[in-house]
């Protein structure tokens with residue numbers, strides 16, 4: 001018997017992807033200047049980053065990082081439970097809990113790990129996990145990891161979610177949804193999901209990676225905007241690498257949730273704590289995100305400008321009021337060609353293709369930032385109209 005070779009199979013899968021215009025390519029960015037990036041020796045205006053408030057390069061964050069690194073060193077050196085949990089982490093957790101109006105918060109090294117950790121800790125084998133079809137990959141992976149029965153409802157279809165809950169009325173159940181959908185930019189039907197959970201005895205988990213800093217009073221996120229407190233939505237997860245411009249993630253909610261995660265969330269227990277200096281920089285980001293509302297105002301103006309300009313030019317946009325403004329193309333090869341043409345014109349806008357998005361819905365994922373100028377957006381609109389004509 002000859003055993004198939006794993007790496008040969010991987011290479012064959014890669015060849016299939018290339019055939020279908022689905023191959024991914026790692027690009028190295030040589031320099032960053034505000035929203036501009038230098039790739040392959042060319043300066044491009046970037047519309048790809050999730051740095052929605054323009055904080056990633058902020059001098060105060062850089063200074064806080066450097067100062068804290070001098071005090072704490074670079075690495076935490078250990079897991080949180082084994083001496084890696086520093087004053088900087090505790091202070092950041094308090095600041096995040098206060099901002100989001102939750103009792104407690106717990107840091108994770110990445111959003112991906114936070115979602116795996118929550119789902120694996122709260123769900124037992126055979127429990128029901130009901131999720132939006134367009135949820136982020138790590139929510140799906142977390143449900144698989146937990147051994148839960150995963151049911152995925154058509155995007156934003158709360159009636160379908162209810163039918164899925166009704167299939168197992170006695171099983172412990174979690175309903176999980178992105179707050180803002182990462183590839184479409186629309187906001188989940190949060191009040192309806194909260195009602196559904198209340199009437200069906202399920203717990204609600206919201207991944208607000210793209211809502212925190214952007215939506216709600218002081219940027220406290222999509223749940224704050226919808227007026228849903230900890231009782232209505234007990235599990236809030238959000239990332240620190242998007243609007244806050246740093247890296248990492250947190251889960252916020254009642255003390256019982258956080259205590260349970262400290263015990264049982266394996267991606268929290270068995271991993272090195274985030275560098276304390278990152279926590280210090282993030283605390284500055286939280287303060288700026290809360291206080292400097294002009295960032296959200298400018299961003300909102302750019303979003304309105306982009307949508308109006310796109311409509312005037314006949315571009316197909318998704319129904320999004322957030323900084324994620326996908327321009328729908330359809331075929332993967334066409335989306336790729338459009339991204340390449342935009343790059344030739346001086347813009348970095350990624351083509352997003354299956355399996356990241358459903359088949360036939362390839363798109364240019366334009367993201368806007370408070371660091372963009374109106375003139376950047378105007379130039380992009382003209383280039384999009386030329387390229388997609």
Ligand SMILES: *Cc1c(COP(=O)(O)O)cnc(C)c1O
Pocket residue numbers: 109110111112113115136138178182207209210239240241247248249
């Ligand atoms: C980016 C993202 C994550 C993962 O967060 P990282 O910190 O980048 O690992 C999780 N959920 C959603 C919705 C995201 O957009």
